[in-house]
Amino acid sequence: MNPVEMDFEKAGGLITAVVQDYQSGEVLQVSYMNPESFALTRQTGRMHYFSRTRNKLWMKGEQSGHFQEVVETLVDCDLDALVFKIRQIGGAACHTGYRSCFHRRLEAGGNLITIEKEKVFDPAQVYKA
Amino acid sequence: MNPVEMDFEKAGGLITAVVQDYQSGEVLQVSYMNPESFALTRQTGRMHYFSRTRNKLWMKGEQSGHFQEVVETLVDCDLDALVFKIRQIGGAACHTGYRSCFHRRLEAGGNLITIEKEKVFDPAQVYKA
Numbered sequence: 721m722n723p724v725e726m727d728f729e730k731a732g733g734l735i736t737a738v739v740q741d742y743q744s745g746e747v748l749q750v751s752y753m754n755p756e757s758f759a760l761t762r763q764t765g766r767m768h769y770f771s772r773t774r775n776k777l778w779m780k781g782e783q784s785g786h787f788q789e790v791v792e793t794l795v796d797c798d799l800d801a802l803v804f805k806i807r808q809i810g811g812a813a814c815h816t817g818y819r820s821c822f823h824r825r826l827e828a829g830g831n832l833i834t835i836e837k838e839k840v841f842d843p844a845q846v847y848k849a
Numbered sequence: 850m851n852p853v854e855m856d857f858e859k860a861g862g863l864i865t866a867v868v869q870d871y872q873s874g875e876v877l878q879v880s881y882m883n884p885e886s887f888a889l890t891r892q893t894g895r896m897h898y899f900s901r902t903r904n905k906l907w908m909k910g911e912q913s914g915h916f917q918e919v920v921e922t923l924v925d926c927d928l929d930a931l932v933f934k935i936r937q938i939g940g941a942a943c944h945t946g947y948r949s950c951f952h953r954r955l956e957a958g959g960n961l962i963t964i965e966k967e968k969v970f971d972p973a974q975v976y977k978a
Contacts, residue, residue: 724955724959724960724961730901730902731860731901732861736865736879738867738876738879740874740876744874745869745873745874745875746874747867747869747876747923747932749925750865750867750925750930762959772859772860773859792954793954793955794876794951794952794953794954794955794964795951795953795954795955795961796878796879796950796951797943797944797945797947797950797952798950801879801950801951802951802955803876803951814926815926816926818926821925821926821927821930822923822924822925822930822931822932823923823926824923824924825921825922825923825924826853826922826923826924826931830853830891831853832853832924835923
């Protein structure tokens with residue numbers, strides 16, 4: 721299924737996945753993949769990750785329904801990072817409800833300014849217990 | 850200097866830096882930063898990284914002269930990844946001479962196809978012993 725051999729060893733079993741909106745080019749999310757989540761992403765066309773904090777495989781949208789459909793996959797020069805151009809179902813990638821996880825700008829003085837006007841969804845409605 | 854406290858602990862002392870062309874939005878590179886390279890990037894306005902393979906701090910362009918000048922810095926929701934929108938001096942970020950490290954597309958069957966037409970520079974000329 722995957723003739724390409726990604727280098728999972730360099731970073732303790734994980735590769736880095738940069739997620740970019742396939743139309744706007746906006747970086748929506750950076751997450752990590754173990755071999756299983758990479759294989760599932762390839763097989764299903766939906767983004768699967770490995771959570772470093774929860775130590776488990778997950779599919780984006782499994783709780784929220786906000787899946788990410790792969791449009792194009794780019795591989796870096798030393799085979800330990802990927803750019804996935806995706807279609808974001810529901811319009812927001814971040815668990816906070818913002819379109820992008822990168823919704824804050826770091827100013828010269830060190831302050832963080834939120835640059836997105838509003839949240840796409842209310843996390844309290846989407847992630848129910 | 851840096852009121853923002855990035856979370857360097859989650860991944861063994863490093864945070865992830867996604868480097869994006871400030872005009873085109875193309876992702877050029879993904880690298881990693883320890884606290885010192887992050888601080889130097891903030892202080893100088895030029896991208897500094899920490900090499901996981903060489904285990905050392907480096908400034909992009911220190912050998913090649915192909916510096917990266919920071920235009921804008923975005924921070925992710927959980928403070929362990931950054932997007933740097935940069936101006937790439939010399940026009941190419943990848944040590945192979947291509948504009949982007951992500952110059953190959955992973956096809957459905959698993960083959961890698963080079964999608965950039967030509968190299969911007971010849972590495973043999975740029976990285977001399």
